[in-house]
Amino acid sequence: MSELRQPYRGLPFRPILSLTFRTRDGVRHSLSLLADTGCPQDLILAPKWFDALVLADAEGIENNFGPMNAGWFRLHMPEIGLVELVNGFGSLEVGEAIATELPGVAGLVGLPILRLGEYGGNATDFWFRSSPSTPTGSP
Amino acid sequence: MRNEAEHQLNEAAYDQLSDELERRYPLKQFVAFGHGQVIGDSADFDELIGIVEKQGRDPREVMVVRIGDERPKHATIFSPLWRIGS
Numbered sequence: 001m002s003e004l005r006q007p008y009r010g011l012p013f014r015p016i017l018s019l020t021f022r023t024r025d026g027v028r029h030s031l032s033l034l035a036d037t038g039c040p041q042d043l044i045l046a047p048k049w050f051d052a053l054v055l056a057d058a059e060g061i062e063n064n065f066g067p068m069n070a071g072w073f074r075l076h077m078p079e080i081g082l083v084e085l086v087n088g089f090g091s092l093e094v095g096e097a098i099a100t101e102l103p104g105v106a107g108l109v110g111l112p113i114l115r116l117g118e119y120g121g122n123a124t125d126f127w128f129r130s131s132p133s134t135p136t137g138s139p
Numbered sequence: 140m141r142n143e144a145e146h147q148l149n150e151a152a153y154d155q156l157s158d159e160l161e162r163r164y165p166l167k168q169f170v171a172f173g174h175g176q177v178i179g180d181s182a183d184f185d186e187l188i189g190i191v192e193k194q195g196r197d198p199r200e201v202m203v204v205r206i207g208d209e210r211p212k213h214a215t216i217f218s219p220l221w222r223i224g225s
Contacts, residue, residue: 024188024198038217056171056188056198057146059153063214069141072184072203085184087208110216 002080005127010102015126017109021053022076029053031106034098035119035126039110043073043088046095049106050088058087065093075113080130086113142200148175149202157210166207173201 009016015035022028031049041061045053054071061068068089075084091107098105117130149172153160156177160170169187170180173196181187188198 036216040211040214040216054199055184056191056201056203057141057149058202059150059204059210060146061211061214063216065216069146071141071199 003127003129004080005125007125008121009105014102015121016102016105017126017128019075019109019113020077022074023053024055028076032104034102034105034108035114035128036108037111037114037119039108040112041089041110042086042112043107043109044068044091044094045088045107046099047090047092048095050090054088054090061089065091077130082116082130084113084116145174145200146202149173152176153202153204160204160206164206168206169203170206171198171201171203 004017006016006018008014016032017035018030018032020028020030029049029052031045033043041063050069050071053073055074056072058070058072060070068091070087070089073086073088075082075086077083095107098107114128117128119126119128121127152172152175160177164170164180165182168180168182169184171178171187171191173191173194178194178196178201179187179190181190184203187203191198191201
């Protein structure tokens, strides 16, 4: 079992995860993302990163921030056993809300990705553990 | 940057064809839409992207769906952070 562990950021504290994505031409980008178990969407990115990483268009969705572009993304972290095709969304509003409080954070990662492994926290850190025995994918 | 007109055309086609696609393709099959029509399918996402590129299309302007995935049209983010922006 491999673990990603990072100290909380911001005031109030927010849990952060660094996840790596691979573009169609094989370039890997690591992004700091706000971990949000209250988000039912896999991934929501600021438009800059959505445009840089999206592999193909997908069916859109609307949430309490309004309509969002959707696309397919490759989560690519073989070093911890996490290689998954995920649905992601692009939102200027979400990107700006996060950047205001947490500069350098590119978006948020929601429950569908967090539940690909195990996650938790203590007084100082948030962590994510990938587990080969954990069923992957959306229900 | 997404081609919005192309996306609307593909999403409308998917809405119209979704029941038929569920019957025609196995679960988890990837299906690509371009110009409001099915332009390819594969059980493997990367293979489908290759098919799309061989047609001279930019995959980012092609809508890909996975048969059997849930299709929520609306979702609510409950995290307290988002009350700032909602």
